Amino acid sequence: MTSDGRGATGDGRGATGEARAARGEARAEVRERSAIEVNRASKIYRRFSHRKQFATLKSALLSRSLITNLRPDETFTALNDVTLTVPKGRTLGVIGRNGSGKSTLLKLVAGISKPTSGTVRVDGRISALIELGAGFHPEISGRENVFINGIMLGLTKREVARRFDEIVEFAELTEFIDAPVKTYSSGMYMRLGFAVAIHVDPDVLLVDEVLAVGDEGFTHKCLDKFAEFKRRGKTILLVTHSLGLVERFCDEALWLDAGRIRGSGDPKRIVGAYITDVEHREERELAAGDARAQESAAAAVASPDEPASAVLPDSPIELATAPADMFRAAEGRWGSREVEITNVALVSAAGASGHVFRSGDALDVRISLRAPLPVDDFVVGIGVFNAEGVCCYGTNTSVDALRPERLAGDAEIVFAVDALDLVEGTYKLDVAVHKQDGYPYDYHRLLYTFRVKSRTRDVGIYRPRHAWRFSGGVRFTAAPAADQAAADPDRDGE
Amino acid sequence: MLHNLAQLPRYRGLIHSLVARELKARYRGSVLGFFWSFINPLSLLLIYTFVFKYVMPAAAKGAESDPLFTGTDPYSLFMFCGLLPWTWFASSLLESAGVLISGGNLIKKVLFPAEILPIVTVTANMVHFFLALPILVFFLIWFSAPLSATELLWFPVVVAVQFVFTLGCALILSALTVHFRDIRDILSNVITLWFFATPIIYSYKLAPAFARRFMNLNPFAHLAISYQEILFFAGPFGHWKWLLALGAASIAWFLFGYWIFDRLRDSFAEEV
Numbered sequence: 001m002t003s004d005g006r007g008a009t010g011d012g013r014g015a016t017g018e019a020r021a022a023r024g025e026a027r028a029e030v031r032e033r034s035a036i037e038v039n040r041a042s043k044i045y046r047r048f049s050h051r052k053q054f055a056t057l058k059s060a061l062l063s064r065s066l067i068t069n070l071r072p073d074e075t076f077t078a079l080n081d082v083t084l085t086v087p088k089g090r091t092l093g094v095i096g097r098n099g100s101g102k103s104t105l106l107k108l109v110a111g112i113s114k115p116t117s118g119t120v121r122v123d124g125r126i127s128a129l130i131e132l133g134a135g136f137h138p139e140i141s142g143r144e145n146v147f148i149n150g151i152m153l154g155l156t157k158r159e160v161a162r163r164f165d166e167i168v169e170f171a172e173l174t175e176f177i178d179a180p181v182k183t184y185s186s187g188m189y190m191r192l193g194f195a196v197a198i199h200v201d202p203d204v205l206l207v208d209e210v211l212a213v214g215d216e217g218f219t220h221k222c223l224d225k226f227a228e229f230k231r232r233g234k235t236i237l238l239v240t241h242s243l244g245l246v247e248r249f250c251d252e253a254l255w256l257d258a259g260r261i262r263g264s265g266d267p268k269r270i271v272g273a274y275i276t277d278v279e280h281r282e283e284r285e286l287a288a289g290d291a292r293a294q295e296s297a298a299a300a301v302a303s304p305d306e307p308a309s310a311v312l313p314d315s316p317i318e319l320a321t322a323p324a325d326m327f328r329a330a331e332g333r334w335g336s337r338e339v340e341i342t343n344v345a346l347v348s349a350a351g352a353s354g355h356v357f358r359s360g361d362a363l364d365v366r367i368s369l370r371a372p373l374p375v376d377d378f379v380v381g382i383g384v385f386n387a388e389g390v391c392c393y394g395t396n397t398s399v400d401a402l403r404p405e406r407l408a409g410d411a412e413i414v415f416a417v418d419a420l421d422l423v424e425g426t427y428k429l430d431v432a433v434h435k436q437d438g439y440p441y442d443y444h445r446l447l448y449t450f451r452v453k454s455r456t457r458d459v460g461i462y463r464p465r466h467a468w469r470f471s472g473g474v475r476f477t478a479a480p481a482a483d484q485a486a487a488d489p490d491r492d493g494e
Numbered sequence: 495m496l497h498n499l500a501q502l503p504r505y506r507g508l509i510h511s512l513v514a515r516e517l518k519a520r521y522r523g524s525v526l527g528f529f530w531s532f533i534n535p536l537s538l539l540l541i542y543t544f545v546f547k548y549v550m551p552a553a554a555k556g557a558e559s560d561p562l563f564t565g566t567d568p569y570s571l572f573m574f575c576g577l578l579p580w581t582w583f584a585s586s587l588l589e590s591a592g593v594l595i596s597g598g599n600l601i602k603k604v605l606f607p608a609e610i611l612p613i614v615t616v617t618a619n620m621v622h623f624f625l626a627l628p629i630l631v632f633f634l635i636w637f638s639a640p641l642s643a644t645e646l647l648w649f650p651v652v653v654a655v656q657f658v659f660t661l662g663c664a665l666i667l668s669a670l671t672v673h674f675r676d677i678r679d680i681l682s683n684v685i686t687l688w689f690f691a692t693p694i695i696y697s698y699k700l701a702p703a704f705a706r707r708f709m710n711l712n713p714f715a716h717l718a719i720s721y722q723e724i725l726f727f728a729g730p731f732g733h734w735k736w737l738l739a740l741g742a743a744s745i746a747w748f749l750f751g752y753w754i755f756d757r758l759r760d761s762f763a764e765e766v
Contacts, residue, residue, distance in 0.1 A: 045764060111605050113763045126605060134603035139519040148515055151508045152604055180522070 033123060035204050035235035036086040036109055041118035043079040043104050043259075078104040080259040081118070086252075088123075089233040091226075093240060093250035093267060095274055097281075101259040102239040106130065106208050109237060124203025124235075127153055131208075132193025138182035142173060145181050146196055153200045163199045170221070171195035191218060198225055205229055208239045223249075243271045279356045279453065286355035286449045293447050297333035333447065335440035339375055339407060339433045343368040346429075346450050357420055359454035359463060365415040367431055374408035378441065382415050383430035384422075385446060392422065392461050398436060421463040424454035495756045498607070505610055509617065512610065516618040531625035535578060539633065542570035542577075571633055575725045576694035576718040578630060579652075582623040583660055583714060584685050590615045590664035591671045591678045598766035608762050609755055612664040620657060630725070640728035648731050652720045655737060659713055659744035665751035669758045672765045694718050716740045 079101045086092045094102045107113045108120050110128040135152050136145045146167055150160035168177050171191040173184075181189065198205075207226075226249065229236060240246060246253050246267050253270035255262040257277075263270050345353045349362035357363055365382060381396030397404070397413075429448035434440045456463075470476070521527045546569050590612040594601065597611045634641060671677045692714045693701065701709065709715040716736045723731050 107763070112602065114760045128603075128605060131599065131603035134599045135606075137515055137519050139522045140515055144515065144518070148508075148511050151511050152600070152606060154605075157507055157511070 033088060034085045035088045035090075035123050036084070036092075036237065037119075037121040038082055038084045038105070038109065039119045039121075041079060041082050041105075041108055041115040041120055042077065043101075043108060043113065044116040045076045045078055077259050079108070079115070082256075082259075082261055083118075084254060084261070084264065086235055086237065088235055089230075090251045091230055091236040091238060091249060093238045093246035093253045094256060095240065095243065095246055095253060095271065096256035096262075097278070099258075100256040102256055103130075103208055104259075105256065106206050106237065106239050109204075110206050122204055125154060125200070126204045126206060127197050127200040127202035128206040129194065129197045129208060130206065132190045132197065133181075134193070136181050136189065136193065139180055141179060142168075142177040142181055142184070142192055146177075146192065149193070149196045150200065153197060155200055167192075167195045167199045170199070170225075172218070187215075194222065198222075202234065204235045204237070206237045206239075209241060243275065247271050282451055283355050286451060290355070290447065290449050293449075294333070294444075297444070297447055332445045333443060334445075335432075335434070335442040337442055338373065339369055339371045339378055339441035341367060341431060341433060341442045341444055342370050342410075344429070344431050344444065344448050346448065355450045357450060357452055359422060359424065359452050359456070360419050363417040363420045365417075365429070365431070367413045367415065367433075369407065369411045369413060369433060371407045371409065371411070374406060375441075376404060376406055377435045378404045378407050379434055379436055380413050381430070381432045381434070383432075385428045385430070386422075386461060387426045390461060392427065394430070396432075404436075419465075420452060421465065422452045423458055423460055423463055424452055424456075426451045495753055498609075498756060499752060501607065502609070502613075505607060509610060509614055512614045513617045513621060516614060517621060528625070531622055532629055535574075535581075535626035536629050538577065539570060539574050539629065542573055543568060546570050568637065571637055571639070572697070572722065572726050573695050574630060574633070575722050576692070578623060578626050579656060579717060579721055580689065580692065580694055580714070581626075582619045583656065583717075584689070585622075586616045586619040586660050587663055587667060587685065588678075588681060589619070590668045591681050594668045594672050594762055595675075595766050601762050601766055608759060609665060609752070612668040612755075613661065615668075616657065616660050616664050620653075634725060639726060641725070645724045645731045648720070648724050648734065648737070651741070652717060652724065652737060655741040655744050656717050658748050659717070659740070662744060662747035662749075662751035665748070665755040669755040669762075672758065672762055688712075688714065691715075692718050693722075697722075710736075713740055713743070 082101075082105060084092075094105060096102050104113075106128070107130070108115050109122060110126055110130065111120070111122070112128070112130075114120075133145075133149070135149050137148070143164075146164060147157065147160050150163075150167075151157060155163075168174055171188075171194070173188060173192055173195075176184065176188065181192075184192070205226075223245075226236060226238075230249075238246070238250060250267045252265060253267040254264045255270050255274050262277075263273055343366075345366040345368075346355060346357075347353050347364040347366055348357055367380060367382075369380070371378075379396045379398045381394070381398075383394035384392045386392055427450055428446040429450070430443075430445055431448065432440065432443040434443065468476075517528075521530055524530060526533065593611045593615050594608060597608075600606045600611070601608050667677060667681065691708070691712055693709060698706065698709060698715065698719050716733065717740070720731070720733050720737050723729075723733050
């Protein structure tokens with residue numbers, strides 16, 4: 001089995017010349033053959049228990065099985081029965097959460113590790129951008145490292161020499177190329193690694209989330225290089241969290257989840273399905289987090305002497321200007337409970353209760369109240385805080401000129417927002433009911449979390465409804481929304 | 495396995511540049527640079543000379559008075575003939591034990607035939623050995639040791655046998671150390687023991703008969719004896735049968751080492 005696996009790798013390298021010749025002669029024929037074929041590949045890692053982790057030569061010798069005893073008692077399936085084919089000249093984007101098996105898949109295709117079962121076949125020279133500059137030696141100069149790294153990646157010395165100037169120029173390191181690599185900044189190091197790897201002139205390029213290696217300008221250069229590869233009919237396998245990049249750049253997308261293929265095909269469709277899944281997951285996480293916060297708040301002894309809170313009657317403006325106090329205030333719950341907040345639900349326009357909303361969506365905050373004895377002095381208030389603890393908005397029924405008359409038994413109050421004009425981020429809610437003089441009945445401090453998702457990359461605290469108008473000698477064309485998102489490769493798909 | 499072995503010559507260029515890098519990097523930043531490859535063995539020789547001449551002259555006298563020694567050559571020069579190849583051997587083994595672990599980045603992140611790493615280690619140490627040879631030759635001539643051309647023809651053979659033998663050891667050690675890190679610590683002790691079990695600081699010919707029987711089982715003893723006979727002792731090279739036998743055994747040993755290495759190869763990327 002061993003030599004078979006290695007054989008495949010060796011063939012991959014050996015086929016370089018053949019592939020090159022074929023490219024020149026009969027492009028149509030090359031097109032028919034696929035560049036990457038993964039057939040029912042699984043990868044099982046062993047997970048060592050404590051006892052095994054410290055397995056020693058002695059213990060192995062005592063059980064008289066040097067090699068068979070390397071079998072673990074616990075395993076972890078990183079890839080489970082994955083089959084995929086990438087035709088020559090196509091770009092496949094692999095997406096998925098952390099730990100879903102993306103990098104494992106890439107390593108299998110690169111030939112760095114072997115599948116536990118199944119087969120992997122790659123046609124043509126591979127260059128894997130998995131860890132940039134992995135083979136650099138810190139003590140020797142950038143120049144020497146370029147040569148050695150190039151040779152490691154499968155070039156001959158002469159080939160490296162021919163591409164040397166181009167590599168150095170691409171890495172923007174002309175001045176420093178003769179300095180030892182240990183004096184490089186991490187950015188310089190990565191740029192040089194990237195430059196070497198990309199100039200190997202591979203038939204199959206494997207990229208693992210390495211685009212965040214430089215400033216904006218370098219990132220664009222890398223993307224241009226990828227585009228050039230595409231034009232020249234090279235095959236690219238791209239593992240990334242940058243969903244915009246997948247949508248814009250890939251011909252096909254593959255979504256891995258827990259080592260299995262959840263979906264593959266049109267990038268827009270797959271990315272959409274993935275985002276929906278991520279939102280569901282976040283939803284559950286936020287719900288679990290809120291439940292914990294409310295539980296611990298309920299367990300804590302209610303103390304009416306707590307300091308100033310967000311929904312002070314008639315003073316929301318003062319609160320907005322004093323974020324330091326807000327910052328100090330921790331989550332919690334206090335009050336006399338003469339009126340009790342029994343439930344708070346965030347409901348989207350579709351009527352579904354949840355924790356993840358899109359910017360601009362309608363949102364209802366439904367507050368269920370219970371007053372065992374009728375009260376006539378009450379104010380219901382709400383405060384929205386962003387992750388930095390800045391109060392984005394705070395108001396209450398009194399501020400909004402609603403005079404309380406009577407509250408008895410069960411009641412529901414809805415704070416209806418027509419359009420949630422917040423920028424992307426995580427927000428927390430204060431919900432409170434108190435007397436007009438501030439005496440708290442039930443104060444829920446930062447106990448409710450929701451997340452706002454946005455496809456626009458604007459920043460700030462809130463998003464005013466806006467439009468751009470122009471006249472005179474200026475012209476714009478509207479870019480598609482997806483492109484706009486893709487322009488920022490750091491865009492996170494979490 | 496044979497397929498992989500056949501691939502190896504393809505990586506000549508890589509091995510060559512990695513050895514060059516290893517040598518460059520080792521002395522990078524030091525003032526004397528490559529001269530250390532001369533100075534280290536030279537100072538070693540001077541220390542031994544001093545010790546045997548002034549600190550314990552009796553031990554050297556005892557050996558030198560034997561008719562085997564020509565009487566004029568210092569005992570330290572005899573030791574030096576065995577010590578240089580031993581340094582090559584011992585540091586190759588010690589370094590190769592950790593080479594896959596320290597080179598883990600390459601194995602995990604770059605498509606890279608892992609056997610290159612122990613091969614580079616052994617080769618780099620061989621180059622150090624070569625760099626120290628001029629010192630040895632200089633003092634051999636200085637003390638007019640009985641060098642003969644026919645004997646010197648055997649020298650490359652001894653070096654080749656040692657290279658293949660060391661390579662076999664290095665492959666096994668590097669592969670096993672990935673799984674059993676204890677080997678590194680065990681090894682330094684084994685090497686010390688092995689050093690004294692090998693006729694380097696004493697002569698094989700002066701050892702008692704029962705000790706010689708054990709020494710015959712020690713592969714490095716035959717290498718050391720060959721070096722000593724070729725470089726130091728007068729007379730024809732009489733140990734050639736042993737040497738050729740060891741050469742054949744070393745090739746088998748290398749293949750065995752490569753087989754073990756190949757079997758464990760797939761586990762490297764996960765274990766280092």
